[in-house]
Amino acid sequence: MCGIVGYIGTKHAYPILIKGLERLEYRGYDSAGVAMISESGGLNVYKAKGKVSDLKAFCEEKDTTGCAGIAHTRWATHGEPNSTNAHPHFSASGRLALIHNGIIENYITLKEKLVSRGIQFRSATDSEVLVQLVEYIMQSNGIELLEAVQVALHQVIGAYAIAILDREHPDTIICARQSSPLVVGLGNDEAFYLASDASPIAEYTDKVVYLNDGDIAVLQLGQELKVVNMDNETQTPNVKQIDVTLGQLEKGGYPYFMLKEIFEQPSCLRDCMRGRINVDADRITLSAVIDYREKLVNARRIIIVACGTSWHAGLIGKQLFESLCRIPVSVEYASEFRYRDPVIYPDDVVIAISQSGETADTLAAIELARKAGAFVFGVCNAIGASIPRQTTTGVYIHVGPEIGVASTKAFTGQVTVLSMLALCIANERRTIHGDQYKEMVKELTQIPAKMELALKTNEQIERLAPIFTYAKNCLYLGRGYNYPVALEGALKLKEISYIHAEGYPAAEMKHGPIALIDSEMPVFVIATRDRLYEKVISNIQEVRARGGRVTALVTEGDTQIQKFADHIITLPDTMDCFQPLIASIPLQLLAYHIAVCKGKDVDRPRNLAKSVTVE
Ligand code: M6R
Numbered sequence: 001m002c003g004i005v006g007y008i009g010t011k012h013a014y015p016i017l018i019k020g021l022e023r024l025e026y027r028g029y030d031s032a033g034v035a036m037i038s039e040s041g042g043l044n045v046y047k048a049k050g051k052v053s054d055l056k057a058f059c060e061e062k063d064t065t066g067c068a069g070i071a072h073t074r075w076a077t078h079g080e081p082n083s084t085n086a087h088p089h090f091s092a093s094g095r096l097a098l099i100h101n102g103i104i105e106n107y108i109t110l111k112e113k114l115v116s117r118g119i120q121f122r123s124a125t126d127s128e129v130l131v132q133l134v135e136y137i138m139q140s141n142g143i144e145l146l147e148a149v150q151v152a153l154h155q156v157i158g159a160y161a162i163a164i165l166d167r168e169h170p171d172t173i174i175c176a177r178q179s180s181p182l183v184v185g186l187g188n189d190e191a192f193y194l195a196s197d198a199s200p201i202a203e204y205t206d207k208v209v210y211l212n213d214g215d216i217a218v219l220q221l222g223q224e225l226k227v228v229n230m231d232n233e234t235q236t237p238n239v240k241q242i243d244v245t246l247g248q249l250e251k252g253g254y255p256y257f258m259l260k261e262i263f264e265q266p267s268c269l270r271d272c273m274r275g276r277i278n279v280d281a282d283r284i285t286l287s288a289v290i291d292y293r294e295k296l297v298n299a300r301r302i303i304i305v306a307c308g309t310s311w312h313a314g315l316i317g318k319q320l321f322e323s324l325c326r327i328p329v330s331v332e333y334a335s336e337f338r339y340r341d342p343v344i345y346p347d348d349v350v351i352a353i354s355q356s357g358e359t360a361d362t363l364a365a366i367e368l369a370r371k372a373g374a375f376v377f378g379v380c381n382a383i384g385a386s387i388p389r390q391t392t393t394g395v396y397i398h399v400g401p402e403i404g405v406a407s408t409k410a411f412t413g414q415v416t417v418l419s420m421l422a423l424c425i426a427n428e429r430r431t432i433h434g435d436q437y438k439e440m441v442k443e444l445t446q447i448p449a450k451m452e453l454a455l456k457t458n459e460q461i462e463r464l465a466p467i468f469t470y471a472k473n474c475l476y477l478g479r480g481y482n483y484p485v486a487l488e489g490a491l492k493l494k495e496i497s498y499i500h501a502e503g504y505p506a507a508e509m510k511h512g513p514i515a516l517i518d519s520e521m522p523v524f525v526i527a528t529r530d531r532l533y534e535k536v537i538s539n540i541q542e543v544r545a546r547g548g549r550v551t552a553l554v555t556e557g558d559t560q561i562q563k564f565a566d567h568i569i570t571l572p573d574t575m576d577c578f579q580p581l582i583a584s585i586p587l588q589l590l591a592y593h594i595a596v597c598k599g600k601d602v603d604r605p606r607n608l609a610k611s612v613t614v615e
Contacts, residue, residue, distance in 0.1 A: 020200030474523070
């Protein structure tokens with residue numbers, strides 16, 4: 001949701017903080033702010049409504065000197081987006097500045113207590129209560145910042161990643177995490193970097209420490225990183241090496257990250273399969289399946305928990321596991337699962353799918369599954385994030401950082417990992433024939449090349465896009481493996497162009513949504529040549545008979561559908577189960593070009609955040 005950056009070292013902090021905010025802007029962008037201890041020892045706090053570029057403009061004539069600072073880009077939860085509610089928040093005396101990502105659930109109780117003791121609040125946020133509480137504890141007990149943070153956090157209920165700057169101790173930043181991500185970078189020149197994820201840190205150092213829940217870190221210039229918990233017990237920081245290139249964090253000549261990420265899917269999927277599918281393309285090796293063979297092979301049932309696009313990937317996973325492994329699968333919205341009273345057996349395998357690895361609902365669903373004794377397996381992209389750390393084992397999708405808020409390459413990466421996993425388990429369970437296994441593994445390795453062909457539809461789609469900008473509603477239809485593709489296509493359009501869209505199983509249309517169809521309603525049908533092809537043709541005719549305007553995704557060589565469709569987009573052929581990897585590409589491109597035609601900010605759609613770390 002919000003993005004946090006911090007720096008303490010010997011360099012000028014401001015440019016590092018601003019660059020860091022720009023890298024994290026995908027997490028939230030309704031307001032931004034920065035606090036620095038200036039060369040003269042003052043604590044300067046600057047905030048602006050809007051994007052990081054607005055903050056930069058605001059700071060142009062200001063004193064931005066100093067080698068220690070914290071900065072924040074906000075996605076509002078409590079209090080409207082304006083400069084008062086923007087972070088950093090400062091304490092009553094102006095001595096402390098604090099940034100926060102998360103939600104403080106008991107902030108009203110804490111605020112009332114502080115107000116009754118004469119403390120005046122400036123903002124409508126839950127976050128301000130933290131900085132006021134810490135200073136109040138410091139003053140009333142005559143203790144230093146670290147101890148006051150420990151006392152304060154004992155009183156706080158909720159999720160937080162925080163960083164605090166103290167005017168009286170300009171050589172130190174104190175930060176803490178509970179259920180919201182926070183990474184400390186260890187610079188070669190004794191500097192410390194701090195961020196919500198490794199992307200703002202990667203260009204300065206490859207050594208990072210992912211803080212754990214309950215950790216409080218002291219970043220003091222010239223000292224080793226100190227990590228303690230709320231009871232002041234020393235924690236041993238686990239230093240990890242990160243492998244993120246600058247190219248992965250930049251647009252590389254594309255106007256938007258989303259377009260770059262759509263186009264990098266073939267190479268991402270090659271990376272995803274590298275080292276897992278052998279050179280002869282006849283065997284998949286996943287270490288998680290080797291290490292936990294018994295658990296996976298003997299699963300009584302698989303429960304997939306995820307949100308948004310990752311949930312759509314889960315729907316494809318269901319079909320793969322059921323058809324190849326003959327294991328029953330249920331696919332759950334993590335946000336619903338966590339608040340139901342679901343039946344979970346100890347011999348269930350729960351697969352949590354998440355690009356960011358930080359989605360609060362998915363983390364809560366994992367917690368529930370663990371408590372019920374299930375074996376929890378993660379499918380994640382962000383290395384070292386909370387979900388891979390809270391699952392027993394799992395498989396990274398390895399598609400590189402995804403910056404565009406609308407998920408694209410993570411979706412195809414997730415489907416690829418689920419395909420490999422299903423094939424591995426099916427092979428171990430002997431629920432597919434050896435020849436079929438080999439044939440499918442081989443076909444999976446052909447997918448990146450077929451995606452390259454699918455990407456050639458870009459120019460055609462760019463030409464078509466203006467036709468659809470007038471639409472108020474769109475329908476996406478698909479069946480079998482292509483039904484989740486329809487859901488995902490509709491989600492992409494909604495997210496970035498703000499056109500209402502619905503994904504539907506094509507045959508279900510006649511049970512209701514068919515009433516919506518008229519000549520104003522664009523209908524996108526995934527009608528590739530698979531086992532339900534003839535049925536989908538009938539569904540297209542039902543749409544046509546009601547004046548609907550059909551754009552169909554068809555398999556190369558198709559001669560039938562052009563008779564009924566207004567537009568056809570031709571795609572390379574593949575096996576039914578891998579069709580989503582190909583068919584999702586033109587739908588991603590379609591959403592992208594429609595949004596661009598409508599003048600929307602594709603990478604920063606309104607109201608959305610890349611990583612939803614609040615429930
Ligand atoms: O990081 P996650 O995969 O857990 O995120 C889940 C959803 O928030 C995410 O897929 C969201 O729906 C995307 N904006 C879709 O494009």
